[in-house]
Amino acid sequence: MDIEKLDKCSQCKCRNCVSVCPMNHCFNCRDKEYVSECNKENNLLTISKDTVTLYQGDEEFIFNVAGYLVEKDSEGNYHRYVYLIDSKDYDNQHILKYSKFKGEEYYESVIVDDTQDELIRINNKFIEMGLRV
Secondary structure, three states: OOHHHHHHHHOOOOOOOOOOOOOOHHHHOOOOEEEEEEOOOOEEEEEEOOEEEEEEOOEEEEEEEEEEEEEEOOOOOEEEEEEEEEOOOOOOEEEEEEEEEOOEEEEEEOOEOOEOHHHHHHHHHHHHOOOOO
C-alpha cells in the first residue's frame, strides 16, 4: 500500500464506520477519491482529485472532478453522477451521469425531456451531501 493511498483512506468517512454498509463503501472509491459523506442508506459523496477530458467536436476540454455522488435506488441499483469544473473556466460547471462498461467511460446529460428537474435534484443532493465548489 503506498503513502498516497494511506493518506486518501485516512480521510475517508467510512474508516471508522461500524454500520453494515448498504453502499459498498470501498467499492465506491477509486484511485484519486475518498468518501467524504454518507447517509448510511442510499447516498454517498466522494471527493476527487481526478481530471476528465471531454470533447465537443474537435475541441478538447479538461475538467477537474469536484466529486461523485452515488445513489442507490429502491431496486438496489447504483447511479453515479459527477460534478465537473472546467480547468480554464471556473464558471463552466457540469453535472453528468457517469457510467463505465467494459472499460469505456460514459458521461451523459441528466436533463430529461428538456426539463431541468433532475439536474436541480442532483445538484441539491451534491450540496446536501456537503460538496462545496
